[in-house]
Amino acid sequence: MIRVGILGMGMMGWLHAGQILKLPGAELVAIADSTPERLIAKDSVVGNITTGDGALDLSGVARHTDPCTLIADDGIDIVDVCLPTPFHARYTVEALQAGHHVLCEKPMALTLQDADQMIAAAKQHDRLLMVAQCIRFWPEYRFLRDQVRGGALGSLLSLDLWRTGARPTWSWQNWFLDPQRSGGPLYDLHIHDVDYTNYLLGLPDRVQASARRSPATGAYDVVHALFTYDDGPQVHIHGGWSVAEAPFRAGYEAWFERGLIRFDGLANPPLMVYDSQGSACSPEIEQGNAYYNEIAYFVDCVEHGQPPVECPPESARDSLGLVKKEIAASESGQSIPGRN
Incomplete structure (x- = not known):
């Protein structure tokens, strides 16, 4: 079972949570957000995307108000970065350095320098990195x-x-x-x-x-x-x-x-x-x-130790x-x- 933690419980974080809960090979074990209300209820978040998942049962999920405490949990296999774009590079690199695989929401970053640092960190620490280019x-x-x-x-x-x-x-x-x-x-x-x-x-x-x-x-x-x-x-x-x-x-x-x-x-x-x-x-x-498809794909890549060839980070960087x-x-x- 691949254990997943989500950084950022805005619209996309809750959307990802709903998909992870449906995955037979994954377990959502932790979530983090600096706004405590977002950790409690999905209806505390507004957005423009819905998948019709309804209320989610996160009763057994650990909650953190500091993303660094989630990253410090070495029992997590994948850190799913659903934070606003300016935080993508920092927390992706920190999660990779801590030994986690990372799924990062799009866009990868705002600068090519940040994107290159993310790719370099994945290679240096022998971890998988994929950007969630859902299309x-x-x-x-x-x-x-x-x-x-x-x-x-x-x-x-x-x-x-x-x-x-x-x-x-x-x-x-x-x-x-x-x-x-x-x-x-x-x-x-x-x-x-x-x-x-x-x-x-x-x-x-x-x-x-x-x-x-x-x-x-x-x-x-x-x-x-x-x-x-x-x-x-x-x-x-x-x-x-x-x-x-x-x-x-x-x-x-x-x-x-x-x-x-x-x-x-x-x-x-x-x-x-x-x-x-x-x-x-x-x-x-x-x-x-x-x-669901993109998260399921990345979970399968992590489980089998295979690079995400359908969406490699170098390709997202080129985009x-x-x-x-x-x-x-x-x-x-x-x-x-x-x-x-």
């Missing part, structure tokens, strides 16, 4: 991955991805809306689709982008990016937070030589496949949610680098090489 484990996006790899519709020609919604105004100390702490939507939201593109196709040859700052926060609140692959598809990625209370929307449209796949989370059915013979269908896909290249491309008005 790699999302059923509809895994379906697209399988179609690209399988080639039933021919080669992928073009891919359009989008992820937009209202600004998250509910976070602890409103840290999401502070670009110094969250990086804004390019680092917190848009990085999902940047990372998925990197996972699916690798680093692009060129990056172009146009982003606009918000007067309210000074951060880039909306971006359109174009990734070009010389021997592959063109990829357009749109993301951002709106001042309007617009519903969250995410999806993709993938153009192949012999068909098209469209996923729109607000549509019914959300996933459709159209082929060149005029047929259309809503395909059957794997069941389960991405949060962070691509967001930075988008910003550089937007600010310079130039195309930026994607592979250096």
Whole structure:
């Protein structure tokens, strides 16, 4: 049984807790948060994601108000870092140094230097590190991955991805809306689709982008990016937070030589496949949610001593680098090489 402790019991910490409790090969043994109320009840936390888990029984789980006391528990196998982004690097490195494997929420960090320190600590202490880039484990996006790899519709020609919604105004100390702490939507939201593109196709040859700052926060609140692959598809990625209370929307449209796949989370059915013979269908896909899938995958990696090849930390670091290249491309008005 793999023993897990969670650092940070905000929305994502409670969401992860619900998934760990369902895992047959894992046991949630400890949680930590500097706000005592968050350690007691899930309904003390607000957020914009739910998996319908309802009330959770954490009666046998140790509770800490100092993350360092959880890290000091050598009976824990995995430390699950669900803290706000500016704390990712510090506590990931401390947990790795203490001998724990680490699952860290996305984004990995706000700087490449911090990301490199996290990777170096994992290597130095011979521990596994994975960044929870959940879209790699999302059923509809895994379906697209399988179609690209399988080639039933021919080669992928073009891919359009989008992820937009209202600004998250509910976070602890409103840290999401502070670009110094969250990086804004390019680092917190848009990085999902940047990372998925990197996972699916690798680093692009060129990056172009146009982003606009918000007067309210000074951060880039909306971006359109174009990734070009010389021997592959063109990829357009749109993301951002709106001042309007617009519903969250995410999806993709993938153009192949012999068909098209469209996923729109607000549509019914959300996933459709159209082929060149005029047929259309809503395909059957794997069941389960991405949060369960990613945690189950990492627990299995730890149990069997295998590196997380589906989401290695070096790849998550490269995705962070691509967001930075988008910003550089937007600010310079130039195309930026994607592979250096």
